[in-house]
Amino acid sequence: MTAALMPSIAPMAFEAVKVDYAAVAPMLIVVGTALVGVLVEAFAPRLARHTIQVGLTLVGLIAAFVVLVLISVNHHAVTLGGSLAIDGPALFLQGTLLIFAILGVLTMSERFGGRSADAFTPMGAATPGSPAEAAAERAGFATSEAFPLTLFAVFGMLMFVASNDLITMFVALEVLSLPLYVLTGLARRRRLLSQEASLKYFLLGAFSSAFFLFGAALLYGYAGSSDLGAIAAAIRAGNSAYEGLLLPGVVLALIGLLFKVGAVPFHSWTPDAYQGAPTPVTGFMAAATKVAAFGAILRLAYVGVEASRLEWRLGVAAIAVLTMVVGAVLSVTQTDMKRLLAYSSIAHAGFILVGVLAFDSTGVSGVLFYLVAYGLATIAAFAIIALVRSGGSEATHLSQWAGLGRKHPVIAGIFVLLLLAFAGIPLTSGFTAKFAAFAPAVAHGGLAGILMVVVGVLASAVTAFVYFRLIVLMYFTEPTGDDVVALTPSIASTIAITVGAVGTVILGVVPGPVLQLAEDVSKFLL
């Protein structure tokens, strides 16, 4: 295994790498299903495609999850020539990602009685409002390729959280990002906004990928290897010829990753992409991308460049503080539900960073728990936003939600529960998660850790104001327009919302088992 950790830079002769198939089986299943999905897109009749794609995607994801839980958990390994590390955190995050993907696909499949997925445009390439688009609509076109695209993104995410060298990490980053750029542009309604969001996300994403790649190149120059273990060894040895490359390399690579979690000042894509993307995609993206990106940050920070942390820790701490403050304060001024949750997700990214910076295994488990809690609540919240309609399109303006609690007590009640979780009220998952992320920072983070936690709780108070104002709006305000209704969700959306809500309560009331699991798996394999 040590040989696998330190691959020689230039192998003398070609040598096939050893693959631990049991460890990587879930990823293979997902990418295999995605490829089959592409074939379905090409050969299946148009009318049956939606059903086939949704069924196939779900079967693939569930199979991957089952294999992960039954087989892969016993195969901790650094495999594929050291490029993938299937260890505790990787498996935990992969499992989380697969669950989020299943829930996300369930919400994406929502048809509201139509022939194809309600959220997606019939023809992504058509000019918004053009005759071509109208014709595509009439002909019953549908972008059912959204489902294979989602699978490709999931594949990239699964790889991202396990990638053990910077090149693999970069490839995974691109594999997960490209489908998401496309999915962002596929909203059925408000097409221009959706396309603009897609382009913005793509341009800024490409920009950040370049940062990451440059950072990776510098780190390669420093350590003579892109392998995280080799970089860690080089830092500890401290005898590199190019000592000056280390800090810029770490900073640039981290910037690339912090962009993906939406940390300030790399957050500007978040509100636009969240608002423009089809709402179920937003929910999936918010939950799963955060899991994947924080998985990669954890691995880079704890496995790769942990030994040099004193040089960059304060900088990232400043980013965490900035992220919490900006995310919280700007969420106060939002008038659009999706943008509001986007800024709230930025604030949450800051809270999670506080846990990351504890540099202790309890910090890792806190982050893992936070990601699960946040993701479950987020997917359900966006699924509910997709239900609230006014005149056929989504009623995302806050004022349209006035009095919703009177008209739709169940939907509004669940949404309040999710808001309370975002606010971190005890007996919801949000509180346990905040506790899990903040406690290690106080215990192991020194003065900086305590200060970050203080800023964190004050930012929480600001975000709580936002959420409670929403509750005021939904419950204590008279409805303005009477055309705002919550559609009745199909069984698929109902499952996703129920799982999110029940998970939010369980992780708040009896978080013990999941916390224990997160604690058990919090050791990286190196």
Add this chain to the structure above:
Amino acid sequence: MSGLPLLTLMLVVPLVGAAVVWLLPATSSRLAKPIALATSLLTLALALVAWARFDNGGDRYQLTETHSWIPQFGVSYALGVDGIALSLIVMATILTPICLLAAWNDLGEDADPQREKTYFALMLVLLTFMVGVFAARDVFLFYVFFEAMLIPVYFLIGLFGGPRRQYAAVKFILFSLVGGLIMLVAVIALYFYGPGGEQGFLYESLEGQVGGSTAAQRWMFLGFFIAFAIKAPMWPVHTWLPDAAAESRPATAVLLVGVLDKVGTFGMLRFCLGFFPEASKWATPVVITLAVISVIYGALLAIGSRDIMRLIAFTSISHFGFIVMGIFAMTSTAGAGSALYMVNHGFATAGLFLLAGFLIARHGSQRIADYGGWQRVTPVLAGSFLVAGLSSLALPGLSSYVSEFLVLAGTFQRYKWAAAIATVGIVLAALYILLTYQRVFTGPRPTFVEGSEPRDLGLREKLVIAPIIASFILLGFYPKPVLDLVNPAVEQTLQLVGATDPAPTHATGSAQ
């Protein structure tokens, strides 16, 4: 203490009652209010059984239950009460049925049944949290109840309050959340400076066991103290209370001011003094000063109030000043006085708020200037209000007198200046109570449209007010049962602080 898990039962019973009330089918909505009342009475019965089982000379915490909850955080589901906690639980369980009865027709005769069910279910949920917050024996569990409690109150104010209810509800929740979140940092830190382990949040694990530097202890003390000062509330973080009280229904105001705010003073006694004795002594001069300011400032604003609900809220700020002063005087007399005052104040405030509520229900206005001469229309109401007011201004023979005297006498042993200034508060109390009585109830008989003269208190309202007035007289002439209950707990707390009385006291004598 084997047998029934009494405290858990007291948490579960109201919660089940709330669920039943809320989920009642539309056809049997009439049953909602009787079921709610029965549930609260059952909880009261359980509380009385708990009192009967409590041994005044026994362990520090009794009726204990301990189960592992989140061992990863050192959190246990641990309940148990000392005398102070038990006295407050009994008070809360007595006040809840009274409030339910007082709120019986709050929403009108033809109210939307679902709305009415929500109202009563929320009050029962609140009862669970009120019992829980006093019965917790684990800091984390306490914090959970402390924060969760806000949600039912938030909805009670926001859904059922007065015209500015949205503002009041949001202001209430923001003040409370900021305090709670500051406390959260201290709670997290407490675990790491304590002994840790899977039961690291148990009170017993922490009392006298909190390590860390002097500075760390002082910061943690501040984290807890600020939260409790907001809750209590003390000047200068009191501004949410008048709004919340004025915009909520009288029954909600009673539970909010009479019971929930006691969590603040209860927490100071239990956490600030119990866990951070050195820091408490360090902070005492400032705290006592703030308390004295609260006493005077609350009284002055009460005199200046034109809204009767706001007036009662301000009198509470003044009274909370006395309680805090008694706690931080750290003498056994003042401590016992404060513990007793917490109970007395609950009943006195309940009397004032509920009678003011009856008055408002008859006339539809909270402005004092809109009244006058009502003694001639509603003599029983007027008489009851006078008794409640006299108790509030600490007339000898009524309950508040005993506690206020103990607090002042105990404080005088150590901080003569503070006690002297606070005494002015009693004079001001006479002023705000008697002036209010004069403006509302005396004077020429008001004129009403023919046929719309307000009736005097009905049977339901008399049933509401009778136990409260009985408590004034009972606790005024014979406070011994409650003093016996709280004294050991006060002694133990002062032992933790390491404070010894500077002079011989009488409160301990009366307890034997």
